Amino acid sequence: MARPFNRRQAHENQAFLAALRRTGNAREAARSLGFHRSTMVKRRNRDAAFAAEWDAALALAHARLNTGEPAAKAEAEPHVIRTASGRLQLRRAQPRRLDRAAEQAFLAALSATANVRLSAAAAGFSHSAFYARRRKSPAFAREMRLALEMGYERLEMALLEAADPESYREDAWRHNDPPPLPQLSPGEALQLLYLHQKEVRLQAEPPHIKRRRGESREAHSFRLSAMYEAQQQRAREAFDIAEAERRAAGEPSPFGPKVLPLPALDQVKGWSKADPAKRLQDRDRPMFGGWRIGDWKEK
Structure with a gap:
């Protein structure tokens, strides 16, 4: 190929x-x-x-x-x-039919909004047309998923920026006088504490991995396994895309063999010169701890 x-x-x-x-x-x-x-x-x-x-x-x-x-x-x-x-x-292109320009406009809008219906309206087509194109074209399905991920990340970054304590975007209520508490009975107050204990005091389980109502343990385990495999497939696809961009830029592979620098030849020593009277190493006799076994036995 x-x-x-x-x-x-x-x-x-x-x-x-x-x-x-x-x-x-x-x-x-x-x-x-x-x-x-x-x-x-x-x-x-x-x-x-x-x-x-x-x-x-x-x-x-x-x-x-x-x-x-x-x-x-x-x-x-x-x-x-x-x-x-x-x-x-x-077949030749027909009027009011999806073409590459409409696809690019849709993907650009999707990368900014993460909203399929709004992006389809910006491109001038219905959202069902782009869903049909995604089912028929694996390449467009990949680009649509990447555009949706980019839009999601951009919205997530906006939310994270708003979540920064130094942004002061959502803290107007803290500078106002708190409203008075409604009249609650002791039982109602305890019920509210019980309902929000996991979310406030404990770490709540993420909704996407929580076991659904009526879902068996086997179905729950299968769903989690499928989600894990999908995440691994996306990670492999992201790696392939990064490798293609690296090859296009002519950059060396970070996973290739590393060539270690050789030491200077004047640093390569033979047999130890600490004892001038020591006999030269006999290649037919094994060594142990820097001494020849025969010398060790003599001592």
Whole structure:
């Protein structure tokens, strides 16, 4: 399997394919991006997927030229569908249909809001359209999950900043006179203390791992195991993404063998020189504690 393109090359390939769908000429498409045609041909020969997208772009450009469609329509990216017979087929873009630009707008909004419905409205489509795209495209499912995680982390950072005692964003109530307590009987007061004892005095169990009502022990254990496996899978995927970015940046692997510096040759000593009368080491006789066993027995 050929080595995948880095991020810069992948974006260049997408721009070249868009120009190729518009012009139908590989040399002109490469020239419009400031590349030589041979550069894109080498990439085509290197990657079979890019070669297939190249051929599909040429077919779409020729179909547009033969039918007389406007060039603006050719800039929209085609999409792959599965027919009723189960065969995959490439079709031209249709108006008001999800394309790459709508997906990027949705992902950008999702990374800022962590709200799928709001992000879909910002992109101009319904949320069900993006859920359907997630089910059909593993790549979009990965990017949607990453965008949702980024939006979640940004909101979490905002909440953590508000939780900082030095932020003074939520402490207005502490500078006001507390309202009077309502009339409570001793039994009602004890009941309130009992209800909030775990949350105030003890450490409450996180809600996502708490055993649900009516859930058996086997189902609870299976759910926790599935959650752990999902966390491990996300950790492996995050590691793969970090490795791909490291290779694209040309950085050395932190897990590679470390080359230890060799000591200076003048520090490499032979047999001990502390006793000049000591005989040289006999390679056929074993040593023990810096002494030859024979010398040790003689003493």
